[in-house]
Amino acid sequence: MKRSLLLLVALGLTAGLSASVTGKFYDHLTPEQRRAAGIGQLTEEQRAALNALADLWAEAQAEPAIVAAREKAVAEVREQTKAEKGKNLGFASTPTAADIIRTRIAGPFRGWEKWTVFRLENGQTWAVDGGGVEPRFFGLRENPEIEIRPAAFGTWKLYLLPDGLWVRVKRVQ
16 A cells, blocks of 8 residues: 555656646746747737747656656655565564464374364364375374464464474364
């Protein structure tokens, strides 16, 4: 949203530049300026021709300013986008206590493989995410304690406590 607002301001600024330098040139001159330039006695047609020429000149002068303002706005938007993307380089920030889910697997647990679904005591359901998962099997454990933490690129990992072993998971319910 910030990028869109910045671009709209820049485009409004450039529109304002072009509007401020155009208009009726002759009408903006004082009588002294008209006399000094020798154009105090122009006919309506000559005034219209002079105004048209002044408008063409003003547009030619404003064009570089408009282009420069647009380029500056685009560069600022790119820099802002780059800064936002680069904050964590696609990795989750250090998880806080609020980001970590600490609970237990409901019922018996023997490990995981490609299609394992974990039903947790807190009511959530998570499943192993990814086809390249190495199966891990353990002796029967009842209600083992786990933590689910944010990981890279918006993914999550389920850690089996206190072993510290983990598997990438996604929330199903």
